[in-house]
Amino acid sequence: MSLFWRVFLLNAVVLVAATVALLLGPVTVSTPALLTEAVVLAAGLVVLLVANALVLRVGLAPLARLARTMNTIDLLRPGPRLAFAGHGEITALIAAFNDMLDRLEAERAASTGRALSAQEAERRRISQELHDEVGQTLTAVLLELKGLADRAPEPLRGELHEVQETTRNSLDEIRRIARRLRPGVLEELGLTKALRALATEFTGPSLTVRHRIEPDLPPLTHETELVLYRVAQESLTNTARHAHARRAEIHLRRLPVAVELLVRDDGRGIQQTSEGAGIRGMRERTLLVNANLDLRPAPSGGTEVRLTVPVPERNTPA
Incomplete structure (x- = not known):
C-alpha cells in the first residue's frame, strides 16, 4: 500500500x-x-x-x-544498512x-585505490631521486670536505669538521626520509621484518617502541601488507609528533578469519577535535582491503589504533 x-x-x-x-x-x-x-x-x-x-x-x-x-552517514566508516520489509x-x-x-x-574505494596507487608510485619516484641524486651529491660533498679538512690549516680544520658533521646528519636525514617514502624492507624482507624495523626507527631518547608479532600469520597480499605497514607508520608518526608518549607498542596477531594490528601508546590520548588528514588517510586505505579501523582511548591512557583485516579461510584437506 x-x-x-x-x-x-x-x-x-x-x-x-x-x-x-x-x-x-x-x-x-x-x-x-x-x-x-x-x-x-x-x-x-x-x-x-x-x-x-x-x-x-x-x-x-x-x-x-x-x-x-x-545526516550521519560517512563513506569512510561503512556501517549497517537500514532494515526494511514489505x-x-x-x-x-x-x-x-x-x-x-x-x-x-x-566507487569511493575504487577511486581511493587509484589515488593511493598513484601516491605510492610518486613516493617511490621521489625516494629514488632522493637516494640517487641528493644522496650521491651529499656523499660527494662529504668527500670534498674531508679532503679540504685534511689540507686546511688548524684554525679552519675545526670549522670544516663541523660542516662535515652537519652534512653527514643531513645525509642521514635524507636516507631516513627516503626509507619512509618507499619501504624497501617491506618489499624485500616482508611485513614482519618491516614492522620490526619501523619500531626500531621510531625508538629514540624520548620514545621506546616495542613490538610483538606472531609468527604464524596467514599469507597476505602485497596490498594488505602495504595497508598494515602504512597504518602502523602513520600511527607511530602521530604518537611521536603529538602524543607526548614515552612508550608505544605494535602488536600483530592472527584471528580466526582476520589479522589484527594494534598500535598503542601512553600519551595524552585522543583530543576532542576533528580527524586530521593522517587519520582520514588511514581510513581510506582500510577501504581498499575491506578492513575495519577503530581509534579509541587505550585502557591505561593514551591512544589505541586497532586495524582488523579479514582474510579468507584456508581450506583444510579432507
Whole structure:
C-alpha cells in the first residue's frame, strides 16, 4: 500500500470513528452551544488531533530514520544498512538508498585505490631521486670536505669538521626520509621484518617502541601488507609528533578469519577535535582491503589504533 493511501485510510478511520461517536452518542449541540457541550467538543477535538498525530508518526517513522542516516552517514566508516520489509514507497526509497550507499562506497574505494596507487608510485619516484641524486651529491660533498679538512690549516680544520658533521646528519636525514617514502624492507624482507624495523626507527631518547608479532600469520597480499605497514607508520608518526608518549607498542596477531594490528601508546590520548588528514588517510586505505579501523582511548591512557583485516579461510584437506 502506498504512503498516500496508508495515511488517508488511517485518517479516514479516525474521522469515521469520531462521526459515529457523535451520531450514536447522547451528546447534542445546542444553538448557541452550552459550556458543557463546548468542553465535550474540545475534548473530542483534542483526542482526534492526538490520534491523527500518532497515526502520522507511525506512518512516517521510516522517513525519519532515513533522514537521520542521511545526516550521519560517512563513506569512510561503512556501517549497517537500514532494515526494511514489505512494499510501498518508503520501502522502495530505503532500498534505493541502501543501493546508492553500496555504489558510492564501491566507487569511493575504487577511486581511493587509484589515488593511493598513484601516491605510492610518486613516493617511490621521489625516494629514488632522493637516494640517487641528493644522496650521491651529499656523499660527494662529504668527500670534498674531508679532503679540504685534511689540507686546511688548524684554525679552519675545526670549522670544516663541523660542516662535515652537519652534512653527514643531513645525509642521514635524507636516507631516513627516503626509507619512509618507499619501504624497501617491506618489499624485500616482508611485513614482519618491516614492522620490526619501523619500531626500531621510531625508538629514540624520548620514545621506546616495542613490538610483538606472531609468527604464524596467514599469507597476505602485497596490498594488505602495504595497508598494515602504512597504518602502523602513520600511527607511530602521530604518537611521536603529538602524543607526548614515552612508550608505544605494535602488536600483530592472527584471528580466526582476520589479522589484527594494534598500535598503542601512553600519551595524552585522543583530543576532542576533528580527524586530521593522517587519520582520514588511514581510513581510506582500510577501504581498499575491506578492513575495519577503530581509534579509541587505550585502557591505561593514551591512544589505541586497532586495524582488523579479514582474510579468507584456508581450506583444510579432507
